[in-house]
Amino acid sequence: MSEPLPTVAAFTDSYLPTVNGVTYTVSTWHDRWQSRGGEMPIVYPRADYDSGPSEYAARSLPFPFYDGYRMALPTTPDEVLNGDVDVVHAHTPFGLGLAGLRFASKHDHPFVASYHTPTAEYASYVVPDAATGLVRSASERWERWFLDHADLVLTPSERTRDHVWDLGVDAPVEPLPNGVDVEQFRPTDPTEFLARHDLDGDRPLVGYTGRHGYEKCLPDLLAAADGLDATVVFGGDGPAREELEAEARERDVDVRFLGFLDREELAAFYSALDAFAFPSPVETEGLVALEANACGTPVAGVNAGALAETIDDGETGYHYERGDVDGFRDAIERTLDERDRLTENCLARRDAISVERAIDQLEELYRGLL
Known part of the structure; x- marks a missing residue:
């Protein structure tokens, strides 16, 4: 009989109903672990x-600088505080990440911290440009302090x-890809999706989905x-x-803005594309790129x-160097020209990028701490 899985208390300042890479990863790991x-x-x-x-x-307040996000007070609900826990895992370094650190320290539990997002990259959202450098420096000092309290730091890429x-973090650091739900993200017939969004043309489709943040450099696309x-x-x-829509009106580009897409629609979205375009230089993994690959794009x-x-x-796919617009265009054109061959390679790697493989590795790492 196999040994029972450790009980892991996960703390995160970013979660549903907000949709992003962190919330997707935390919720998917939770579901797989429970299953x-x-x-x-x-x-x-x-x-x-x-x-x-x-x-x-946990109790929270609206985050004044970014619509849809909330600031949680560094508290641990009684249901978790009084439960049997083997490992504490923080996915963010703020209020609830700090609550997780305190909980782990008080009860002498191993403490794991995932580094999903470089918080310094978002300094421009909360302060004027003149103060961005100071906030960036303070953010990095806080990250270093927080991560150094971990028994293990996980990153989604090398x-x-x-x-x-x-x-300058001294704690042990291990790369662990977050993984893709390859049951959900697989080649899908996009006919209905294309018709619903009036995309039945004969021209190739090049697209992006995700948060429209300034740091993503979407105007480059x-x-x-x-x-x-x-x-x-x-x-x-x-x-x-x-601002992206305003710039689109100034350019010779056929552009469609579809708005927020439910996760149930994303496999059809990726499958409809001939190439996924991703100009963001600040990704810690680029999960949407792997989701696209899992769909053969x-x-x-x-x-x-x-x-x-x-x-x-x-x-x-193909790379281009940051800031090289001509290189980006060449990468898109080459990806379109070689789509059939690249698609075969993407589909051959579905198992390697699956969330099931990530959970296997996660279990091994947790057990190593115990």
Whole structure:
């Protein structure tokens, strides 16, 4: 009989109903862990969300600088505080991450911290440009302090592990890809999706979905597509969308903004695309690129951050150098020209990028701490 899975208390300042890579990863790991017979209670900021089994809301306040996010007070709900826990895992370094650290320290539990997002990259959202450098420096000092209290730091890519080392973190650091739900993200007939969004044209489709943040450099995609014989499709939403739409009107680009897409629609979205375009230089993994690959869609992306690693150049897509618009256009065109071959490579790697493989590795790491 196999040994029972450890009970892992997960703390996160970003969770449903907000949709992003962190919330997707935490919720998917929770579901997979529970399906294997383990317990993974999640502590998250109270919001307009009907909690499910083993999800516990902590008191929170609206985050004034970013619509949809909430600031949680560093508290641990009694259901978790009084439960049997083997490992504490924090997915963010703020209020609830700090609550997780305190809980682990008080009860002498192993403490794991995931580094999903470089908080310094978001300094421009909360302060004027003149103070961005100071906030960035303070953010990095806080990250280093927080991560150094962990028994193990997990990063979703080797590039992000190197960044954590560059911060001066002394705690052990292991790269662990978050993994893709390959049952959900698989080649899908996009006919109904295309018809619903009036995308039944004969031109190739090049697209992006995700948060429309300034740090994602999405205008680079418009610049690269200017004059390209393709239709550009944006899924998702965010603070940069209004300016992005304004710029699209100034360029010779056929652009469609679809807005927020339910996760149930994403497999059809990716399958409809001939190429996924990803100009964001700040990714710690680039999960949407891997989701696209799992659906058989290759990626043209920037050779920066984790995308330098996530995209296998010439195998699952093509890179371009940051700021090189002509290079971005060339990468898109080459991806379109070689789509059939690249698609075969993407589909051959579905098992390697699956969330099931990630959970296998996660279990091994947890057990190693015990």
